Structures are given as structure tokens and as C-alpha cells.
Amino acid sequence: MNVIDHLNNALDYIEQNLEDEINEHEIARRAYCSVYHFKRMFSYLAGISLQDYIRRRRLSLAALELQSSTVKVIDIAIKYGYHSPDSFTRAFQSQHGITPTEMRVTNQSLKVYPPMTFRLSIGGSEPMKFRIENKEAFQVIGITNRVTPVDMGEHPGVEHVWRSTDHDTYAELKSLNNVEPYGILHVDRGDGSGLVKGEYDYYLSVASTKPCPDKFTRLDVPSMTWVVIDVKVPWGPEKWQQIYGEWFPSSGYEQIEGPRIQIGPEIAIGIENQVKVMTEEVEVEYWIPVKQVR
Structure with a gap:
């Protein structure tokens, strides 16, 4: 089977x-x-x-x-x-x-949803670059907000972080990054994100071994195994389909609970500037916590 x-x-x-x-x-x-x-x-x-x-x-x-x-x-x-x-x-x-x-x-039309069936589709024509990374526990420091996802566009709770961060705060945050993974980390922690409903915590953050300043929030990331996928953002539903419909079923891994981490891109201070930046394709790494099941 x-x-x-x-x-x-x-x-x-x-x-x-x-x-x-x-x-x-x-x-x-x-x-x-x-x-x-x-x-x-x-x-x-x-x-x-x-x-x-x-x-x-x-x-x-x-x-x-x-x-x-x-x-x-x-x-x-x-x-x-x-x-x-x-x-x-x-x-x-x-x-x-x-x-x-x-x-x-009355005799009005009804919205009836038939039973769903998954069918085999031919995939693999679009290459996917990935690696498996075993990483020891590390700390991220950043600016966080509780996010309620929306169906279309960037989530308001994420935009709030970008809008409320000034140049000095952003520069201070970047200066704390002294360990891998290097760069700005967009971290999602909780059941939601992507197409999955439910609130989650978003962190605009960096990896650091330094003490967490009072203005920021610390998140401890446990030792985990990750699949690290090279993608271009902004990405559409077809990329999720490729990850969950092609990569996971053939990989011998399944996703486990834990934060999802996108390394990059850097944000442009001010929501209008950031939205403009996000309309251009940028290469990033997306880290998903996994365990090997076969």
C-alpha cells in the first residue's frame, strides 16, 4: 500500500x-x-x-x-x-x-462538498534543493507578536512587527547575530502558519549566544533534525504542494512539532517598503523540524 x-x-x-x-x-x-x-x-x-x-x-x-x-x-x-x-x-x-x-x-441552491479523494499526480519535474541538518540547541532573540493567519496576503500580526520596528532597533537586533544560522530569521512557533489554521507566534529574530536585551524576546530552539529547503519568496501554494505532496511522501521523514524557520530576507523598515521588497523573488532557506520514520 x-x-x-x-x-x-x-x-x-x-x-x-x-x-x-x-x-x-x-x-x-x-x-x-x-x-x-x-x-x-x-x-x-x-x-x-x-x-x-x-x-x-x-x-x-x-x-x-x-x-x-x-x-x-x-x-x-x-x-x-x-x-x-x-x-x-x-x-x-x-x-x-x-x-x-x-x-x-424555498428551493435555493445548496453548497454541497463531495467526499475528497487523493489521486496520484506526476511530479518531480520541478527540482527541489534540500539538505538534512542535525543541529544542536540554540537561542534566537527577536521581536515577537501573536499572529492570526488570513487567507490572502501577509498576515496583519507579521506586518505589525515590521511596521513597529525602527531603524535603530533593527540595527541592534542584527548586531546580536553571532552564531549560525546567520541572517534575519523569520520564525513561526505554534500550530498555525501557511495554510494551517490556528494562531502562532512570529519572531523577527537572529541566532545569538548573547544575553537577551529587555526590549527583545528570547526563544530557545531545542536540538532537532531539520529539512532545509531552498526556496524563493514570495512563494505560492504550488511550493507547499511540492513539499507535502512530493518531498515528504518519498523522503522517509515526517514533520514534528517545533518552530519553522525562514532564513531571510532582511526586512526594509516601514511596511510600505517591505511590501515592495516582497514582490521581488528572493532566495531563502526554509527549515522544517522532522524525524526519520523509515
Whole structure:
């Protein structure tokens, strides 16, 4: 059984249990990977989070059942995991544009999402430069902010860091960089980032052995194994597809919890200047924490 078969086996489990409790550990077991790796891989390959996919499928089945039966709305709500009519109505209206009651007395179109299936695609035509790096623990020092991701464009929480950093502070930060990896580090710490929903902490930072000044925040990065991928920023969804759809399935590694580190580019002080810089392609390194699984 190959990677595609494992993924589809996991999707089959989800489909068979939309009316019941779905166990994320069972999903991951069927996919032969950790829960953490599966959720990130799914998000980058499917373009939505695992949680959103399950919600969309449940609300799709609920709509079809409401349309073709006389079962009470509250009974269908409970059947698909909603314990109050209000929460079910809000979720239903968010997906379908009308309430369950309105749907039964009108003939409006519904937004129904079919079951997802992963298919084998021919990849590898675009080369990917990478290396495996085993690195001892190190410290980063920087300016941090809590970030809520948005679907399009740079995340506001990241822009806030760039906007609020002045020239003197930025120069002081760069002067602290005295160990590898050299250069400005854009560090994401937490469940979110990229196409994965959830808040995360962003650090505009450098690696340093020096004491952390009061104006900055320190983050200790443990000893880890990393896949270091050469990419050009800004990058689009196709690069995530290549990493999670081609590299990980064939590599014998899976992603583990830990910070993601992008080395470079330097920022141009002032948000307007930075946005202008980020429209030009710049080569950077992207570090993902991994473990070998086969």
C-alpha cells in the first residue's frame, strides 16, 4: 500500500464516521503518520484544514437529509455533532447561505462538498534543493507578536512587527547575530502558519549566544533534525504542494512539532517598503523540524 492509498484509507474512515465521534489518532494510524504530520500535510494538499473538511462534509450531508426527509432540524443537528439548534443554524447558514428552516420552504441552491479523494499526480519535474541538518540547541532573540493567519496576503500580526520596528532597533537586533544560522530569521512557533489554521507566534529574530536585551524576546530552539529547503519568496501554494505532496511522501521523514524557520530576507523598515521588497523573488532557506520514520 503506497502513500496515496494510506491517505485515502484515512479519508474513508472520516466518511464512515461523519455521524459519530471522529478520532484523530485513528485517522493518523490509517495514514501511517503522526496526527501532527497528517493535519499539516492534509491542509497543504487539500487547501483547507482537516477540521474544516469534516465540518463541510457533515453540513453537506445534513443539507441533503433536510432536503429529502421530514426529520426534525434538531434531530439532524444532533446527528451531525451539533448540540444546540443555534450552533447548527449558524454553521449551516455560513456554508449554505440560508438557515435550515428557510431551506425547507424555498428551493435555493445548496453548497454541497463531495467526499475528497487523493489521486496520484506526476511530479518531480520541478527540482527541489534540500539538505538534512542535525543541529544542536540554540537561542534566537527577536521581536515577537501573536499572529492570526488570513487567507490572502501577509498576515496583519507579521506586518505589525515590521511596521513597529525602527531603524535603530533593527540595527541592534542584527548586531546580536553571532552564531549560525546567520541572517534575519523569520520564525513561526505554534500550530498555525501557511495554510494551517490556528494562531502562532512570529519572531523577527537572529541566532545569538548573547544575553537577551529587555526590549527583545528570547526563544530557545531545542536540538532537532531539520529539512532545509531552498526556496524563493514570495512563494505560492504550488511550493507547499511540492513539499507535502512530493518531498515528504518519498523522503522517509515526517514533520514534528517545533518552530519553522525562514532564513531571510532582511526586512526594509516601514511596511510600505517591505511590501515592495516582497514582490521581488528572493532566495531563502526554509527549515522544517522532522524525524526519520523509515
